[in-house]
Amino acid sequence: MTSTDEELVARSMGGDHDSFNQLILRWERPIYALAYRTIGREEDARDVCQETFLRAYRALPKFRREAKFSSWIYRIALNLCRDWARRERRTPVVQPPEDMDLIEMAAAVGPSESIEDLVARKDLTARVELAMARLPDEQRTAIVLKEYHGLTFQEIADLQGCPLSTVKTRLYQGLSVLRREFAPSPGRVA
Amino acid sequence: MNDTRCTFDGRRDEVLVAYLYDDIEPREREAFEAHLPDCLVCRTELDALSDVRGGLAAWAAPDVLDGIGGTAPRSALRIVNPESPRVSTGFRTFAEAPVWLQAAAAMLVVAASLGLANLNLTYSPSAGLSVSTGWMRPAPAVTPAPAPVVTAAAPAPDPWQADLTVLEQKVMEGVKAQFAATQAPDGDAALLARVRNIVQESERRQQRELALRVAEVARESQVQRQADLVKIDRNLGLIQRSTGVEVMRTQQQLNTLAQRVSQQR
Numbered sequence: 001m002t003s004t005d006e007e008l009v010a011r012s013m014g015g016d017h018d019s020f021n022q023l024i025l026r027w028e029r030p031i032y033a034l035a036y037r038t039i040g041r042e043e044d045a046r047d048v049c050q051e052t053f054l055r056a057y058r059a060l061p062k063f064r065r066e067a068k069f070s071s072w073i074y075r076i077a078l079n080l081c082r083d084w085a086r087r088e089r090r091t092p093v094v095q096p097p098e099d100m101d102l103i104e105m106a107a108a109v110g111p112s113e114s115i116e117d118l119v120a121r122k123d124l125t126a127r128v129e130l131a132m133a134r135l136p137d138e139q140r141t142a143i144v145l146k147e148y149h150g151l152t153f154q155e156i157a158d159l160q161g162c163p164l165s166t167v168k169t170r171l172y173q174g175l176s177v178l179r180r181e182f183a184p185s186p187g188r189v190a
Numbered sequence: 191m192n193d194t195r196c197t198f199d200g201r202r203d204e205v206l207v208a209y210l211y212d213d214i215e216p217r218e219r220e221a222f223e224a225h226l227p228d229c230l231v232c233r234t235e236l237d238a239l240s241d242v243r244g245g246l247a248a249w250a251a252p253d254v255l256d257g258i259g260g261t262a263p264r265s266a267l268r269i270v271n272p273e274s275p276r277v278s279t280g281f282r283t284f285a286e287a288p289v290w291l292q293a294a295a296a297m298l299v300v301a302a303s304l305g306l307a308n309l310n311l312t313y314s315p316s317a318g319l320s321v322s323t324g325w326m327r328p329a330p331a332v333t334p335a336p337a338p339v340v341t342a343a344a345p346a347p348d349p350w351q352a353d354l355t356v357l358e359q360k361v362m363e364g365v366k367a368q369f370a371a372t373q374a375p376d377g378d379a380a381l382l383a384r385v386r387n388i389v390q391e392s393e394r395r396q397q398r399e400l401a402l403r404v405a406e407v408a409r410e411s412q413v414q415r416q417a418d419l420v421k422i423d424r425n426l427g428l429i430q431r432s433t434g435v436e437v438m439r440t441q442q443q444l445n446t447l448a449q450r451v452s453q454q455r
Contacts (some may be wrong), residue, residue, distance in 0.1 A: 033251035128249040168204035178242045
């Protein structure tokens with residue numbers, strides 16, 4: 001039977017390293033995806049992800065169990081992303097991963113997708129990445145947390161430390177900018 | 191109902207986003223759903239933002255199947271119990287070696303230091319432990335006594351020297367065993383297999399990259415071709431139109447000329 005996060009956290013706090021490793025296994029993908037979409041660099045996202053779990057492990061004795069582990073770990077990751085942005089003093093750089101396995105992606109979708117569709121999808125991905133990188137940090141983070149991590153407005157508000165209405169406004173403004181960015185340009189040849 | 195302006199209350203943007211993500215209070219949902227059929231602005235925006243969400247779905251983060259430690263196995267980031275026994279046979283540091291080996295090595299170092307410092311360390315049950323210097327100095331010349339010479343028996347070797355030799359051998363055997371373990375053929379084979387895997391993976395990646403580039407070039411040339419065709423078509427149309435206009439003018443001039451000629455007659 002699969003243990004809940006809370007059970008694994010309790011056992012980890014008691015010194016069970018395997019339980020913490022299970023938490024890493026469960027959360028490393030979402031945390032890495034969050035870091036990648038927030039800072040836009042694959043290598044740095046890996047570093048942030050590793051650092052997130054290391055910090056969590058060190059701070060485990062201070063963890064208050066009434067909070068959700070996922071919220072706690074998201075908060076650590078977001079703080080690290082913010083630190084990264086401050087340190088680098090620049091907006092996220094969109095950099096397609098070196099080994100972007102588009103062929104494998106296509107295979108995963110099915111043989112019906114042609115190479116044309118594949119390239120078109122890559123174009124779309126690049127446009128999304130660019131448009132997201134241009135958004136202000138707060139709007140981008142709100143969209144990433146809602147769109148890709150399925151957090152509730154309240155959870156995002158807690159993570160971002162702002163009122164619920166601000167989260168909704170940030171989402172609305174961010175999506176509206178993306179809407180304009182995604183609109184086909186008039187001179188584009190189909 | 192006005193189709194160009196929304197008449198929903200002041201928090202319309204927030205409610206629209208909440209409705210879009212299906213994270214909305216039931217009362218707000220009810221009010222917004224009642225408003226939607228009559229408001230073209232909200233319907234249009236809702237559709238457009240849904241399309242944006244569809245576009246966002248295309249943005250996949252690179253997979254971390256290879257582990258967040260890069261190409262290392264997925265277990266690259268794991269907490270390991272520092273007190274758990276190590277399976278590895280090699281000692282990375284002196285501190286990882288067994289206690290007996292550390293003690294023996296320490297004794298060797300002490301013995302070597304004493305030798306270098308020219309110190310004589312002796313122990314006898316009667317005199318106890320005594321330390322003296324200059325034990326390697328050549329012995330003073332012995333003048334033969336006129337009395338009948340009694341040759342002293344050669345002193346028996348100190349027992350600690352034998353122990354030291356045994357310990358030295360033991361340490362050397364231990365070190366040799368460790369060295370042999372790290373140089374085992376299994377280790378070489380595993381290393382070779384790993385290198386081979388890395389090379390194969392690199393080749394596969396390059397092939398994929400090449401296929402992708404080729405597809406991109408093909409697509410770009412196709413797009414360019416279509417654009418060129420559109421341009422040619424447009425230019426041809428312009429030429430045809432101008433030619434038609436020219437023909438019409440010539441026709442009109444001919445008509446005018448014919449009319450004048452018939453009038454003069």
